[in-house]
Amino acid sequence: MTSRERDDSGGTRKYETIRQELRSRILSGRYQPGDPIPERVIAEELAVSRVPVREALRQLERDGLVSIVAQRGAHVREFSAENMQSLYQAREALEGMAARLAAERVGETYLAAFMEKFAGLADGSIDMDPTAAAELGNEFHEAIARGSRNAAVIELLATIHDRVRLCRRLAYGHASPAWSRRAAAEHLAIATAISDGDADLAERTMRDHVSTWARFLQSRLAGDSPRPGPTEAD
Amino acid sequence: MTSRERDDSGGTRKYETIRQELRSRILSGRYQPGDPIPERVIAEELAVSRVPVREALRQLERDGLVSIVAQRGAHVREFSAENMQSLYQAREALEGMAARLAAERVGETYLAAFMEKFAGLADGSIDMDPTAAAELGNEFHEAIARGSRNAAVIELLATIHDRVRLCRRLAYGHASPAWSRRAAAEHLAIATAISDGDADLAERTMRDHVSTWARFLQSRLAGDSPRPGPTEAD
DNA sequence: GATCGACCACTGGTATACCATACAGCGATG
DNA sequence: CATCGCTGTATGGTATACCAGTGGTCGATC
Numbered sequence: 001m002t003s004r005e006r007d008d009s010g011g012t013r014k015y016e017t018i019r020q021e022l023r024s025r026i027l028s029g030r031y032q033p034g035d036p037i038p039e040r041v042i043a044e045e046l047a048v049s050r051v052p053v054r055e056a057l058r059q060l061e062r063d064g065l066v067s068i069v070a071q072r073g074a075h076v077r078e079f080s081a082e083n084m085q086s087l088y089q090a091r092e093a094l095e096g097m098a099a100r101l102a103a104e105r106v107g108e109t110y111l112a113a114f115m116e117k118f119a120g121l122a123d124g125s126i127d128m129d130p131t132a133a134a135e136l137g138n139e140f141h142e143a144i145a146r147g148s149r150n151a152a153v154i155e156l157l158a159t160i161h162d163r164v165r166l167c168r169r170l171a172y173g174h175a176s177p178a179w180s181r182r183a184a185a186e187h188l189a190i191a192t193a194i195s196d197g198d199a200d201l202a203e204r205t206m207r208d209h210v211s212t213w214a215r216f217l218q219s220r221l222a223g224d225s226p227r228p229g230p231t232e233a234d
Numbered sequence: 235m236t237s238r239e240r241d242d243s244g245g246t247r248k249y250e251t252i253r254q255e256l257r258s259r260i261l262s263g264r265y266q267p268g269d270p271i272p273e274r275v276i277a278e279e280l281a282v283s284r285v286p287v288r289e290a291l292r293q294l295e296r297d298g299l300v301s302i303v304a305q306r307g308a309h310v311r312e313f314s315a316e317n318m319q320s321l322y323q324a325r326e327a328l329e330g331m332a333a334r335l336a337a338e339r340v341g342e343t344y345l346a347a348f349m350e351k352f353a354g355l356a357d358g359s360i361d362m363d364p365t366a367a368a369e370l371g372n373e374f375h376e377a378i379a380r381g382s383r384n385a386a387v388i389e390l391l392a393t394i395h396d397r398v399r400l401c402r403r404l405a406y407g408h409a410s411p412a413w414s415r416r417a418a419a420e421h422l423a424i425a426t427a428i429s430d431g432d433a434d435l436a437e438r439t440m441r442d443h444v445s446t447w448a449r450f451l452q453s454r455l456a457g458d459s460p461r462p463g464p465t466e467a468d
Numbered sequence: 469g470a471t472c473g474a475c476c477a478c479t480g481g482t483a484t485a486c487c488a489t490a491c492a493g494c495g496a497t498g
Numbered sequence: 499c500a501t502c503g504c505t506g507t508a509t510g511g512t513a514t515a516c517c518a519g520t521g522g523t524c525g526a527t528c
Contacts, residue, residue: 036509038509040508040509068510069510070509070511071510073508
């Protein structure tokens, strides 16, 4: 778990619920990149004071979803093509390490459920709408991060994954079935390497996967053709 | 424009100066891991209100130097041996990527000053006290991060480097001349690979460097002999 | 004497009010 | 008519006061 999600079952900690709410609005697209997020407006809307709103905005800034500038206000973060490339390179390094560590540490069964589904998606024996497939991919990557058993990697990847979701929605909307299929195939290869305990292969496959899709993202931003390339689900 | 603040970072923004102050106290060892950092005490001590202190503590929590728990207070973060290993693995991935990108992107001259000094330190023709040598190493790693021209990598490594400094001080104090020498040799090898534009070699050398020293750190924590191993300056 | 419970002092969390700065709009001025 | 500057209004930044848990301590009780 990251440092921001402590248990605390009670009603305190409003800023945490506010953070969840704002995060949801940003990732869902209700707030578009560049949109201002004034503390007072949110505070009034959620019937709280500015303080927890401010707290939440700082957290979101830390997660890279919000940009706060001096006396000019908080805005939904904007991502340039260069920003996205940078983000994906950092992600490639961290997810590659996560895959390596997962291959070294976890048992061969913990990805079994994923492998079964990915195999079915790849060969077409399972049908799944793109949104669900994308969500499955997200969960897969998060499972690998957790499987690394490395708190630092988990925490850093958590802050990256939200940004990735946002970038993905910016570059294109949802994925076509063809992309989902390719994504599933690549995910299956990664899961197989991890389950086999082949750390080198796991890292290499994961890095290829991430960088391939980064190139795809760039091509989409440049307006290239949308033929089946990498996956949308990573 | 001499002392005129160009953007917003000058006159206002007390929490920024407070953050610097607290960070300095933590990294210098004045505040030991586990020590409480009550908002009110700091506020009174620095003659400000709790609000900017709170803001600063949040930033430090984000940087991994402070741990804030529910209603129990903020404390200087403690690092277990496992935490340190995790941190260094994440660092290995990110610094490896930074070295790769730097090799691909920057000209061959930007590390020339470092290479000259490291060469002298490695062969003994230059003498430097361990503290200065360690600082040089820090600057070297930061220079590589900047040389990656990758905002995400730079940002993530910035939050890691502070933690690394803290861990280093926890595992041992300063470095012996012998360690500094080995550090310089490894740094020289990294700089050479980057300057040669050999991205693969740069990444590999950097990862070896980081992981070697991570193992050394672990051995020190376990109480092993302090014979010249990796560097202290990374 | 050991144990359990109530109390109290401590912490961070929240609410409200006020301050300083940045920018837009508009009017005076050349 | 263009330009400069003032002012109004927006923002985040800060200060103060109060609320709500938490943990330790001390006393009553068995």
